[in-house]
Amino acid sequence: MVIGTVALSGCTQEDENKIIIGTSADFPPFEYKASNQTIIGFDIDLIKKILTDQGYTVEVQDIGFDSLIPSLQTGKIDVIAAAMTITDARLQEVDFSDPYYDANQAVLVKVGVPINITNIEDLKNYTVGAQTGSTGWAWVNDTLVATGKLSSDNFKSYDLYTDAVADLIIGPERVGAIVIDSPVAQAFAEKGNVKIALDIITNENYGFAVKKGNTELLAQINEGLTAVKATTYWDDLIEEYFAS
Numbered sequence: 253m254v255i256g257t258v259a260l261s262g263c264t265q266e267d268e269n270k271i272i273i274g275t276s277a278d279f280p281p282f283e284y285k286a287s288n289q290t291i292i293g294f295d296i297d298l299i300k301k302i303l304t305d306q307g308y309t310v311e312v313q314d315i316g317f318d319s320l321i322p323s324l325q326t327g328k329i330d331v332i333a334a335a336m337t338i339t340d341a342r343l344q345e346v347d348f349s350d351p352y353y354d355a356n357q358a359v360l361v362k363v364g365v366p367i368n369i370t371n372i373e374d375l376k377n378y379t380v381g382a383q384t385g386s387t388g389w390a391w392v393n394d395t396l397v398a399t400g401k402l403s404s405d406n407f408k409s410y411d412l413y414t415d416a417v418a419d420l421i422i423g424p425e426r427v428g429a430i431v432i433d434s435p436v437a438q439a440f441a442e443k444g445n446v447k448i449a450l451d452i453i454t455n456e457n458y459g460f461a462v463k464k465g466n467t468e469l470l471a472q473i474n475e476g477l478t479a480v481k482a483t484t485y486w487d488d489l490i491e492e493y494f495a496s
């Protein structure tokens with residue numbers, strides 16, 4: 253049975269026409285759960301549009317952020333759509349699409365508690381949280397913990413950023429500050445309980461990741477991304493998820 257292999261051989265699933273998208277749905281507005289538990293967001297809508305336009309059917313799986321790359325490597329999923337920053341270390345393990353969004357890091361704190369963070373040195377006085385495996389986590393580890401500025405006892409790793417923010421809202425006895433991507437910090441801040449205390453310029457670019465060597469799917473994603481960007485679908489998506 254070889255029908256379909258020419259046009260749609262990018263996926264590793266039994267059904268050649270089906271692509272499994274892996275994400276970590278704790279990261280608004282890029283990927284999160286709507287009140288009915290459906291996974292939505294900028295990344296999810298964008299990758300679904302790109303792939304369905306090319307004739308694929310798609311399924312979204314919510315997987316811990318730190319397990320996304322291993323899941324891609326073992327073929328459990330075909331593409332990562334998780335606001336994943338293109339880094340040199342990750343490029344050793346996966347292939348990335350063209351960049352589709354830019355971000356920095358930000359420090360999120362609870363509104364109304366006496367927290368005085370005006371520069372990164374001040375973080376040493378608080379418990380600092382970040383998502384395991386994220387670039388925010390790596391920033392805290394490399395910039396603060398490895399340099400002795402923050403004790404490792406005061407560095408808290410979370411599987412989910414939504415849990416980190418829930419702890420932040422409980423109060424500084426749980427966690428005093430979270431390092432998280434700037435657009436996501438903004439989205440959490442808009443709900444009112446937390447605010448951005450500091451911006452950390454890291455100049456990150458998000459890409460969709462595929463298994464190393466899956467050049468066919470990668471080309472399809474890049475072509476689709478270029479095509480979508482040229483339509484009003486792109487503007488509508490930006491408007492839907494980033495206009496506040």
Ligand code: ARG
Pocket residue numbers: 275276277278279283317334335336337338383385386387388413433456
């Ligand atoms: N951009 C950061 C990174 O690549 C954080 C991404 C976290 N994404 C998520 N869906 N939780 O490490």
